[in-house]
Amino acid sequence: xxxxxxxxxxxxxxxxxxxxxxxxxxxxxxxxxxxxxxxxxxxxxxxxxxxxxxxxxxxxxxxxxxxxxxxxxxxxxxxxxxxxxxxxxxxxxxxxxxxxxxxxxxxxxxxxxxxxxxxxxxxxxxxxxxxxxxxxxxxxxxxxxxxxxxxxxxxxxxxxxxxxxxxxxxxxxxxxxxxxxxxxxxxxxxxxxxxxxxxxxxxxxxxxxxxxxxx
Numbered sequence: 001x002x003x004x005x006x007x008x009x010x011x012x013x014x015x016x017x018x019x020x021x022x023x024x025x026x027x028x029x030x031x032x033x034x035x036x037x038x039x040x041x042x043x044x045x046x047x048x049x050x051x052x053x054x055x056x057x058x059x060x061x062x063x064x065x066x067x068x069x070x071x072x073x074x075x076x077x078x079x080x081x082x083x084x085x086x087x088x089x090x091x092x093x094x095x096x097x098x099x100x101x102x103x104x105x106x107x108x109x110x111x112x113x114x115x116x117x118x119x120x121x122x123x124x125x126x127x128x129x130x131x132x133x134x135x136x137x138x139x140x141x142x143x144x145x146x147x148x149x150x151x152x153x154x155x156x157x158x159x160x161x162x163x164x165x166x167x168x169x170x171x172x173x174x175x176x177x178x179x180x181x182x183x184x185x186x187x188x189x190x191x192x193x194x195x196x197x198x199x200x201x202x203x204x205x206x207x208x209x210x211x212x213x214x215x
Contacts, residue, residue, distance in 0.1 A: 007058070036061045064094065078119060080102070082105060083103075093209075102127065140206060
């Protein structure tokens with residue numbers, strides 16, 4: 001790991017993460033940002049990063065809007081949510097919005113390092129208690145990984161499909177053509193490895209999928 005961006009509006013949190021990473025990954029170049037706008041500027045100025053550690057609550061973004069913005073602008077960079085709030089719906093929603101992982105701020109330093117190493121190895125990290133849903137045999141993790149491959153616009157469309165909208169209604173709401181909607185739905189089915197809208201809805205509901213925010 002060569003370059004990491006720590007995006008958090010609290011200096012003490014940034015200092016803590018900087019210390020953890022600099023000790024465990026001593027050759028890593030660290031950058032900081034205190035807002036989504038600043039994070040965008042840093043990435044655009046400095047180029048590619050191996051990892052972005054993003055606080056869920058940033059001053060210039062509500063909910064997952066910041067994550068969605070960075071994912072849309074820089075889709076190849078793994079973005080990990082680092083949050084003080086930890087609950088099942090929040091973790092699932094973060095993964096569904098394309099986060100490469102969800103790291104609670106309450107984790108011990110060694111656990112944070114292990115989580116980062118897991119993400120760098122290609123895994124989607126989440127707290128132990130949320131890795132396998134009750135009785136799903138790990139199915140929830142697999143579903144979240146499939147959803148994480150969707151583009152921001154495809155996640156919006158999936159959310160509308162889950163809400164029971166027809167293609168023509170989706171086209172109207174998003175102000176796009178029916179052809180565009182059909183293309184998105186087809187891509188969604190392919191990425192989720194299902195053959196119908198009904199199957200896609202069932203999968204999404206299993207992980208309490210939350211649609212990406214729309215401008």
